[in-house]
Amino acid sequence: MSSTRTVTVASSQGLHARPAKLFVEAAQSAGAEVTIAKGEKSVNAASILGVLSLGVEKGDEVVLTAEGENEEQTLDSLETFLKTDHDEAS
Amino acid sequence: MSELSGIGVGRGIAIGPVARMSPPPPAPEDQSSELSLEDETQRVKEAVAAVAAELDERGRAVGGTAKDVLEAQAMMAQDPTLEESVQTRLKAGKTGEFAVHAAFAEFRETLEQLGGYLGERASDLSDVAQRVIASLRGLPAPGVPDPGHPFVLVAEDLAPADTALLDLEKVQALITIQGGPTSHTAILAREKSITAIVGVAEASELTEGEQVIVDAVAGTVFTHPTAAQVSDAEVRRAARDAEAAAPLTPGALADGTSVPLLANLGSFKSANKAVALGAEGVGLFRTEFLFLSADEAPSVDEQREAYQKVLEAFPGQKVVVRALDAGADKPLSFLNDQPEENPALGLRGLRALMANEAILKDQLTALAQAQENTEADLWVMAPMVSTVEEAEEFTALAKEHGLATAGVMVEVPSIALMADELMSRTDFASIGTNDLTQYTMAADRMLGSVASLQDPWHPAVLRLIRQVGAAGITSGKPVGVCGEAAADPLLAVVLVGLGVNTLSMSPAALADVRAELKLHTFDEAKSIAEAALTAATAAQARASALKAAQQS
Structure with a gap:
């Protein structure tokens, strides 16, 4: 069994730099195994190199898949994360 | 000697x-391991854990944005995808050193091919790989x-x-x-x-x-x-x-010619620090911070509150506010959501504001209200202006909204070349040397491979600044510089010699510029500027100015 969720990314830097790191940290601390996919390419959400290599930009749609404990809860928190803009203005 | x-x-x-x-360790050679798979795996595991722990530790010690960079590097060291790739090579009988080297190199190539921001992360990855290899060999960490x-x-x-x-x-x-x-x-x-x-x-x-x-x-x-x-x-x-440690004095040349030293600010948070370092006002207040994290433009009330906080820190002093400068490196979807082939040459700066006049009008309204409520001398300016018509239009619109002093930024060569016509149609000019250099040299300032062209000492850039300075003198209207150039003490003297009246910079640079200005009279500044202007290259301009400054 697994659950999936489609999310549009809101961070103005997409999943680069700091937002990517925070996202991977969140995925690592989840009870479930999470993958994130953009288009055809799917990677382990706990892998910063995998997440960076997706090159996710603001406004991109990504598909999250969770398998294991607390699937829905994990997807809820990751979805909230992706819908928030994590970039501070400089 | x-x-x-x-x-x-x-x-x-x-x-x-x-x-x-410490130089990076030489690349390991591809040779078969003499250890068992278990032993090699264990060695790599320990080295990776030690490197990650050290990076985390250093991150905690420094804090701030550096902490994020270092923690991200620690994550790269322990990345599960990378671990698999290392493991595959160990199983093929490679040494730990070579497996780490080859696996990291493979990822590095992938990142480099993706280019842009990810290409730059490739060097982070090499740094992590070298640390792990040094640790495997028992060598000190490079760095x-x-x-x-x-x-x-x-x-x-x-x-x-x-x-x-x-x-x-x-x-x-x-x-x-x-x-x-x-x-x-x-x-x-x-x-x-x-x-x-x-x-x-x-x-x-x-x-x-x-x-x-x-x-x-x-x-x-x-x-x-x-x-x-x-x-x-x-x-x-x-x-x-x-x-x-000397007491802070207003910016001035050796002969007493006043050169107000102002601060570049990106939010109200740094206003007090700027005052403490002797800023005599604000030469560039960037308003993007209000807009960047928003899906739609903030309301007039929200904007007014934010502007007031800055204006309150500078009672009786000048605060030059730049209208929203979006586009290129800082896109805003509600201003322009069309992908562009060349965003630096696209719908940005004043162009984007004119295409979304309601946003500009709201901003001008909020600024006028903030001015009513505070004692600062508020000036407003338009970003990325290319034509005299644009300057005229913006100046008129700002005045309609009750803003007394409206000017434009000179960042595009076309408007610098038209400076004499420009100055009769607006109240002041502020030269943005970073963009002016980018557009004069046709070199993307975000691109490392052409960074050597991004040099404001280039005589081509200095000649354009001279035109603007001369137009300022003829028209009697003020010309300022707000850009990296104003923070370079010797270049600051050159700018003054070219006719620039005020210099605006990051507050940390104020002390050095203040001290250098005090060493030269206005006549000397003109000779130093002349020495730079008559050079053929950026390096010669710098060298000639230095020589002239040492003689003065």
Whole structure:
């Protein structure tokens, strides 16, 4: 069994730099195994190199898949994360 | 004694023994392991864990944005995808060193192919790989040395991760073999007031522990200094310390000509720091911070509140607010959501505002209201103006909204060339040297491979600034500079000599610029500017100005 969720990314830097790191940290601390996919390419959400290599930009749609404990809860928190803009203005 | 020359940053002078950055370990050779798979796996696991722990530890020690960079590197070291790739190679009988080297290299290539931001992360990955390999071999980690006493750091070039960790109590000066005036090292040195000389090709000959004098004003490293030179340098260093501790005075030349020194601010948070460092007002207040995290433009009330906070910090002083400057490096979907082939040449700056006039009108309304409620002298200016019509239109719109002083930024060569026509149609001009250099040199300022062209000392840029300065003098209207150029003390003198009235910079640069201006009269500043203008190249312009300044 697994659950999936489609999310549009809101961070103005997409999943680069700091937002990517925070996202991977969140995925690592989840009870479930999470993958994130953009288009055809799917990677382990706990892998910063995998997440960076997706090159996710603001406004991109990504598909999250969770398998294991607390699937829905994990997807809820990751979805909230992706819908928030994590970039501070400089 | 001998002299090595490079490009000095700031006005510092320092004496100390050389400590070199540890060079990266040589790449491991592809040979079969003599250990069992279990033993190799264990060695790699321990090395990775040690490197990750060290990076995390250093992250905690420094804090701020550097912490995020270092923690991200620690995550890369422990990345599960990478671990699999290392494991595959160990299973094929490779050594731990080679497996790590090859697996990281493969990822590095992938990132480099993706280009842009990810390409830059590739060097982070190499840095992590070298640390793991050094740890596997029992060698010291490559990077900033810690000899336990004050030293002059000599490096090929410094990566952000290195500079973040510099112990400023110990590092007397920086010397880099690579790098130019806009390199990461130069910017950091300027921000932190570290004595630095970049681009010293011959610095590779300096040996560990040898005594050197680093004179940033002259852009010279003196090796094997004589006792007289050392004592002279010590006198100058003490004089500079005294200068830094001297009471803050308004910016002025040696003959008393006033050159107000203003601050560049990106939010109200840094306003008090700017005042403490002697800023006589704000020459560039960027308003993007209000808009960048929003899906739609903030309301007039929200904007007014934010503007008021800045204006309140500068009662009776000038605060120049730049209208929203979105586009290129800072896109905003509600202004322009069309993908562009060349965003730096696209619908940005005033162009984007004119295409979304309601947003501009709201901003001008909020500024007018904030002005009513505070004592500051509010000026407003438009970003990225290319034509006289645009300048006219913006100036008229600002006045309609009750803003008394409206001007434009000079960042595009077309408007610099039309400066005489421009000045009769607006109240002031503020030269943005970073963009003016980018557009004059046709070199993307975000692109590392053309960074050497991004040099405001280029005579082509100086000639354009001269046109604007001359138009300011003829029309009697003020011309300011707000850009990296104003923070370079010698270039600041050149700008004043070209007819610029005010200089605006990051607050940390104020002290050095204030001290340099005091050394020259207006006539001398004009001669120094003339020396730079008549040069053929950026390097010659800098050298000629320096020579003229030393004679004055």
